[in-house]
Amino acid sequence: MIKVSNLKKSFGNLEVLKGINAHIREREVVVVIGPSGSGKSTFLRCLNLLEDFDEGEIIIDGINIKEKQTNINKVREEVGMVFQRFNLFPHMTVLDNITLAPIKVRKWPREKAEAKAMELLQKVGLQEKANAYPDSLSGGQAQRVAIARALAMEPKVMLFDEPTSALDPEMVGEVLAVMKQLANEGMTMVVVTHEMGFAREVGDRVLFMDGGYIVEEGTPSEIFDHPKHERTKSFLSKVL
Amino acid sequence: MDFRFDIIQEYAPFFLRGVLLTIGVSIAAIIAGLILGLMIGLGKMSTKRLIRLPFEWYINFFRGTPLLVQMLLVHFGVMPLFFAQPSATVSLIVSLSLNSAAYVAEIFRAGIQSIDKGQMEAARSLGMTHAQAMRYIILPQALKRMIPPFGNEFIVLIKDSSLGLVIAAPELMYWGKAAAGEYYRVWEPYLTVAFIYLLLTLSLSKLLHYLERKYSNQ
Numbered sequence: 001m002i003k004v005s006n007l008k009k010s011f012g013n014l015e016v017l018k019g020i021n022a023h024i025r026e027r028e029v030v031v032v033i034g035p036s037g038s039g040k041s042t043f044l045r046c047l048n049l050l051e052d053f054d055e056g057e058i059i060i061d062g063i064n065i066k067e068k069q070t071n072i073n074k075v076r077e078e079v080g081m082v083f084q085r086f087n088l089f090p091h092m093t094v095l096d097n098i099t100l101a102p103i104k105v106r107k108w109p110r111e112k113a114e115a116k117a118m119e120l121l122q123k124v125g126l127q128e129k130a131n132a133y134p135d136s137l138s139g140g141q142a143q144r145v146a147i148a149r150a151l152a153m154e155p156k157v158m159l160f161d162e163p164t165s166a167l168d169p170e171m172v173g174e175v176l177a178v179m180k181q182l183a184n185e186g187m188t189m190v191v192v193t194h195e196m197g198f199a200r201e202v203g204d205r206v207l208f209m210d211g212g213y214i215v216e217e218g219t220p221s222e223i224f225d226h227p228k229h230e231r232t233k234s235f236l237s238k239v240l
Numbered sequence: 241m242d243f244r245f246d247i248i249q250e251y252a253p254f255f256l257r258g259v260l261l262t263i264g265v266s267i268a269a270i271i272a273g274l275i276l277g278l279m280i281g282l283g284k285m286s287t288k289r290l291i292r293l294p295f296e297w298y299i300n301f302f303r304g305t306p307l308l309v310q311m312l313l314v315h316f317g318v319m320p321l322f323f324a325q326p327s328a329t330v331s332l333i334v335s336l337s338l339n340s341a342a343y344v345a346e347i348f349r350a351g352i353q354s355i356d357k358g359q360m361e362a363a364r365s366l367g368m369t370h371a372q373a374m375r376y377i378i379l380p381q382a383l384k385r386m387i388p389p390f391g392n393e394f395i396v397l398i399k400d401s402s403l404g405l406v407i408a409a410p411e412l413m414y415w416g417k418a419a420a421g422e423y424y425r426v427w428e429p430y431l432t433v434a435f436i437y438l439l440l441t442l443s444l445s446k447l448l449h450y451l452e453r454k455y456s457n458q
């Protein structure tokens with residue numbers, strides 16, 4: 001589904017990604033962990049070209065996303081993204097937040113987009129908030145709406161960048177529950193998170209990033225129970 | 241000190257003519273300034289340095305030199321290139337438009353850049369083009385924030401239109417000066433003129449407050 005080879009990215013003189021290789025298969029949930037500043041967000045943002053990269057190659061669903069003839073907007077239609085800080089559109093109702101892209105980008109008729117939106121709101125448990133504005137939502141509700149908004153485009157892959165890091169602790173569970181359900185339905189997901197319980201339970205594979213490299217990868221039990229590298233061990237000892 | 245209301249009364253028709261011209265000139269100039277300013281603001285936000293440069297210098301020039309100088313240049317320098325007999329009113333509108341466009345451009349740019357960049361990223365991540373993201377996400381939020389500074393700019397422009405006096409555009413201030421010259425009086429004409437400007441600017445700011453309140457309720 002996604003193939004990343006030798007991905008390199010610098011901000012000025014600071015090399016943030018130093019050669020990332022990764023392969024994400026269809027219906028797989030890949031969890032990315034690692035210390036702050038290790039390049040996890042940058043890696044994720046390169047996958048839908050929110051961040052341009054300097055070297056290497058990313059192939060999504062057979063399309064080289066950086067080739068000249070590739071329309072990046074078409075690629076992004078298939079790659080949903082959920083941000084740490086929700087980024088809901090504050091001047092629109094919850095329903096309009098969700099239907100805007102299907103209507104304007106996918107060119108769906110409004111009825112179809114609204115039906116889809118209501119179905120998704122039901123799925124994330126927020127159908128009664130359809131006409132509310134984002135300001136009136138709690139963090140957990142806002143993030144569930146953001147997930148519904150991304151899903152409305154019917155993407156093939158979903159990227160999550162620390163979706164629960166900005167939430168009060170009591171709201172983390174409701175968001176993780178939605179993500180878990182999504183994983184169970186077979187969505188291909190790449191999730192950057194510090195929720196090790198989620199990584200272990202839902203992840204098919206865990207990538208440990210440090211200093212711009214993927215230092216170690218494996219199944220959750222390989223990484224959490226039998227980490228091979230010193231850096232993985234020391235990171236896990238701090239967060240577990 | 242005696243205050244001769246009869247002077248004001250006698251000049252009332254001229255003040256009326258003047259205030260109508262002031263209003264007309266100000267509205268024409270703010271509309272032209274808005275349109276031109278939006279284009280200059282967009283130009284200044286270009287990621288290409290070479291495209292940005294002329295817009296930056298436009299803004300530098302019109303914000304960094306006195307409006308009075310600009311007006312004299314327009315009326316006695318630029319307009320005669322195109323018209324045998326340049327109209328002072330047209331010169332006034334043109335110079336006010338060019339000047340306010342520079343301020344509008346900055347208001348526009350600041351408004352757009354004040355929107356959290358997560359908004360653009362969220363829109364793009366959904367597959368929207370840059371233009372779609374601007375139109376549906378960034379501009380609606382930014383325009384709301386631009387109402388107060390645009391309003392201020394309009395108020396400044398109304399007051400600045402009084403500089404039309406020096407090129408003999410028959411706006412309100414011109415008639416104030418004319419009355420002062422005719423009767424050798426200071427207080428009556430200038431206080432009257434000041435009072436009328438105050439009426440204009442205060443009503444405008446009331447209107448703006450109303451608009452602001454209306455649009456802040458989503």
Ligand SMILES: Nc1ncnc2c1ncn2[C@@H]1O[C@H](COP(=O)(O)OP(=O)(O)O)[C@@H](O)[C@H]1O
Pocket residue numbers: 011014016034035036037038039040041042043
């Ligand atoms: N837009 C940017 N400009 C400059 N430096 C950046 C930018 N974004 C991230 N960085 C730097 O890149 C490094 C990796 O950042 P990031 O990918 O956000 O790490 P993580 O998500 O793992 O915490 C950090 O040192 C960060 O300061």
Ligand SMILES: [Mg+2]
Pocket residue numbers: 040041042162
């Ligand atoms: Mg991060």
